[in-house]
Amino acid sequence: MATETSGAAKTEILRRVRKANGGSSDAVAAETAWNAIAREYRREAALAPEAMLDLLEDRLRDYDAHVVRVQRLEIAATVARMLTESGKRRIIVPAGIAAEWLPEGFEFVTDTGMTAADLDGFDGVLTGSTVAIAETGTVILQDVARPGRRAATLIPDYHLCIVEASKVVETVPEAMERLRATSTRPTTFFSGPSATADIEMTRIKGVHGPRFLDVILTI
Amino acid sequence: MSGPLLDPRTAPSFPKAAHNLLRDAQLRKNVHHATSVIQNKRARVVAELGDWEQLRLAGERIREHTMTHLDAYLEQFEMNCTRAGGVVHWARDAEEARQIVVRLAKEAIAAEQRESPSPAEILKIKSMTTEEIGLNGALEAAGIRPYETDLAELIIQLGRDKPSHIVVPALHKNRQQIHEIFQREMHLPDLGHSPEDLAEAARLFLREKFLRVPTAVSGANFLIAETGGVCIVESEGNGRMCLTLPRTLITVAGIDKVIPRFRDLEVFLQLLPRSATGERMNPYNSIWTGVSAGDGPRAFHVVLMDNARSGILADKESRQTLNCIRCGACQNVCPVYRQTGGQAYGSVYAGPIGAILTPQLQQMHYAESLPFASSLCGACYEVCPVKINIPEVLIHLRNKVVEQKGLTGEALAMKIMATIFQSERRFRAAQRLGRMAEAPLVRKDGQGVGWIGWLPGMLGGWTQVRDLQEMPKQTFRDWWEKRGRDGN
Numbered sequence: 001m002a003t004e005t006s007g008a009a010k011t012e013i014l015r016r017v018r019k020a021n022g023g024s025s026d027a028v029a030a031e032t033a034w035n036a037i038a039r040e041y042r043r044e045a046a047l048a049p050e051a052m053l054d055l056l057e058d059r060l061r062d063y064d065a066h067v068v069r070v071q072r073l074e075i076a077a078t079v080a081r082m083l084t085e086s087g088k089r090r091i092i093v094p095a096g097i098a099a100e101w102l103p104e105g106f107e108f109v110t111d112t113g114m115t116a117a118d119l120d121g122f123d124g125v126l127t128g129s130t131v132a133i134a135e136t137g138t139v140i141l142q143d144v145a146r147p148g149r150r151a152a153t154l155i156p157d158y159h160l161c162i163v164e165a166s167k168v169v170e171t172v173p174e175a176m177e178r179l180r181a182t183s184t185r186p187t188t189f190f191s192g193p194s195a196t197a198d199i200e201m202t203r204i205k206g207v208h209g210p211r212f213l214d215v216i217l218t219i
Numbered sequence: 220m221s222g223p224l225l226d227p228r229t230a231p232s233f234p235k236a237a238h239n240l241l242r243d244a245q246l247r248k249n250v251h252h253a254t255s256v257i258q259n260k261r262a263r264v265v266a267e268l269g270d271w272e273q274l275r276l277a278g279e280r281i282r283e284h285t286m287t288h289l290d291a292y293l294e295q296f297e298m299n300c301t302r303a304g305g306v307v308h309w310a311r312d313a314e315e316a317r318q319i320v321v322r323l324a325k326e327a328i329a330a331e332q333r334e335s336p337s338p339a340e341i342l343k344i345k346s347m348t349t350e351e352i353g354l355n356g357a358l359e360a361a362g363i364r365p366y367e368t369d370l371a372e373l374i375i376q377l378g379r380d381k382p383s384h385i386v387v388p389a390l391h392k393n394r395q396q397i398h399e400i401f402q403r404e405m406h407l408p409d410l411g412h413s414p415e416d417l418a419e420a421a422r423l424f425l426r427e428k429f430l431r432v433p434t435a436v437s438g439a440n441f442l443i444a445e446t447g448g449v450c451i452v453e454s455e456g457n458g459r460m461c462l463t464l465p466r467t468l469i470t471v472a473g474i475d476k477v478i479p480r481f482r483d484l485e486v487f488l489q490l491l492p493r494s495a496t497g498e499r500m501n502p503y504n505s506i507w508t509g510v511s512a513g514d515g516p517r518a519f520h521v522v523l524m525d526n527a528r529s530g531i532l533a534d535k536e537s538r539q540t541l542n543c544i545r546c547g548a549c550q551n552v553c554p555v556y557r558q559t560g561g562q563a564y565g566s567v568y569a570g571p572i573g574a575i576l577t578p579q580l581q582q583m584h585y586a587e588s589l590p591f592a593s594s595l596c597g598a599c600y601e602v603c604p605v606k607i608n609i610p611e612v613l614i615h616l617r618n619k620v621v622e623q624k625g626l627t628g629e630a631l632a633m634k635i636m637a638t639i640f641q642s643e644r645r646f647r648a649a650q651r652l653g654r655m656a657e658a659p660l661v662r663k664d665g666q667g668v669g670w671i672g673w674l675p676g677m678l679g680g681w682t683q684v685r686d687l688q689e690m691p692k693q694t695f696r697d698w699w700e701k702r703g704r705d706g707n
């Protein structure tokens with residue numbers, strides 16, 4: 001639905017770019033040249049799985065996240081313990097969350113597209129994860145069904161995130177490779193809780209996103 | 220509401236602005252402290268990666284490749300973004316970009332107002348591109364109130380100040396100064412002084428706006444041609460708020476922001492956070508493609524803006540300027556920037572990258588002092604994550620400035636000097652003349668040595684920061700000839 005002016009602007013900008021480059025390119029020429037770009041940086045993991053989890057835990061802690069490592073069967077009990085410790089009771093969860101992760105005694109409410117104001121009324125949010133990067137201490141959420149809608153992991157002040165060992169990779173290139181097939185879905189990377197260094201370059205935990213991040217890492 | 224613009228067309232020249240700013244000891248202290256902290260953090264996380272140089276090299280090659288095929292990638296981005304439900308607009312210059320954004324914002328606000336009465340407001344994510352085009356002023360002139368939501372931009376907006384750094388725009392302010400601004404502008408008489416108190420005040424001030432205002436304007440870190448997606452990296456979560464909660468999102472991006480493929484993020488998401496804030500990864504990255512049912516805005520617009528970038532692309536020597544990913548690492552290491560701070564550059568792009576980008580975004584004569592605002596020490600080149608050879612571009616631009624200016628006073632003086640040096644007679648005469656001319660300016664010190672503390676006119680630049688010793692009574696030539704005659 002480009003307007004007439006926008007059409008003229010597009011034509012003019014592309015004309016200028018082609019003139020600057022001494023001719024025009026096309027998708028085929030671009031693809032051939034892109035494939036020829038040398039990439040000599042590291043693209044594969046070097047650590048054993050156990051050491052990779054250690055690294056992720058260390059890097060998450062470095063960014064002020066609270067991390068525990070448990071067996072898969074202990075997830076529900078650990079969720080109960082962590083929610084109790086942080087005094088959270090009314091928790092929003094995405095529709096696709098695994099039922100066996102949810103302990104008794106808490107109010108888990110499925111996100112059915114609530115308003116921002118509704119989300120603001122919850123104590124916290126509980127989600128799984130899509131991928132985690134050990135080297136940078138990053139967790140990635142993608143897909144509406146499982147980790148959930150972006151707003152749901154943004155507005156509540158507390159995020160409890162379950163990262164299964166199978167979701168963990170060591171490097172950034174490995175993570176991007178895993179995301180490639182679903183790359184057009186809304187995607188959020190987070191590395192620790194919300195933070196800023198805008199005042200005298202001091203890292204302050206918690207501005208607008210969740211100020212408290214707990215991670216349950218399964219073995 | 221918004222403060223004075225950093226407009227290279229009206230800003231004083233760098234030496235004039237720097238002269239005034241250097242007298243502000245507090246500013247120099249703040250800038251020095253902040254840049255030292257970032258430099259150290261950067262060095263630490265860069266050293267962690269054994270393949271940093273290979274990443275830089277790949278980053279450079281991907282950026283060069285993108286510029287060579289820019290027309291193809293821009294069209295590819297438009298096609299894929301449109302297919303995903305986004306609307307792409309093209310803007311030849313800043314004026315056209317402002318008009319498009321103001322029109323889209325007005326339409327979005329009018330649609331909201333038809334549903335329920337609401338004020339004409341928009342949320343903004345920190346964006347250098349919207350600073351470059353002075354978007355806030357244009358929105359205000361159209362009766363729309365923009366709220367900056369990045370903490371540093373909020374400090375700048377409430378303090379009616381100007382940004383001084385690409386990544387940390389309020390780095391020239393310390394906590395006491397920020398405290399004063401927030402206390403006054405947010406009406407918080409009991410506000411605490413710690414950085415935590417100040418961040419909490421910003422959280423409360425903005426949270427109500429995030430939950431209420433349904434239109435947002437952002438910049439972009441990367442436009443992904445392959446998918447039509449957009450990537451924004453940030454720290455606080457204000458970006459996520461603006462990208463997720465509003466019903467309408469308008470993204471303004473230079474045509475240089477495109478990258479070929481999703482996979483290329485594996486390079487830039489390593490280079491950018493480590494170079495910009497010294498973090499292994501910044502707290503939040505968002506990637507979205509068009510609109511998604513049930514998640515995020517219902518309407519998404521991208522404004523692709525040229526604004527002189529195609530002109531830079533046409534200059535073989537300086538087109539590498541467009542490879543910049545706006546990390547600010549060159550500002551933090553620059554010995555000139557660290558003394559003057561960013562505002563002396565008279566442009567939203569300060570420091571080494573600003574010294575090459577600003578004159579090229581403007582007609583050269585508006586920012587002609589900037590290519591000279593450097594000692595060519597090369598520190599910027601060493602830290603640049605995509606290996607832009609800033610000193611090389613600076614020298615190229617200096618040449619262009621000199622060529623454009625034609626025969627200036629300085630060039631004339633050099634010509635006269637050359638004529639004098641060509642003849643022994645003229646050289647001796649000039650020396651005699653110099654000794655006579657300097658006499659009224661010489662002051663003797665305690666040891667009887669003569670010093671000149673002030674020189675007139677153009678020569679004054681030399682004595683502004685140092686004294687000049689008087690010329691010797693006898694030149695080397697005189698002494699040599701006399702020695703021969705006296706036989707000693």
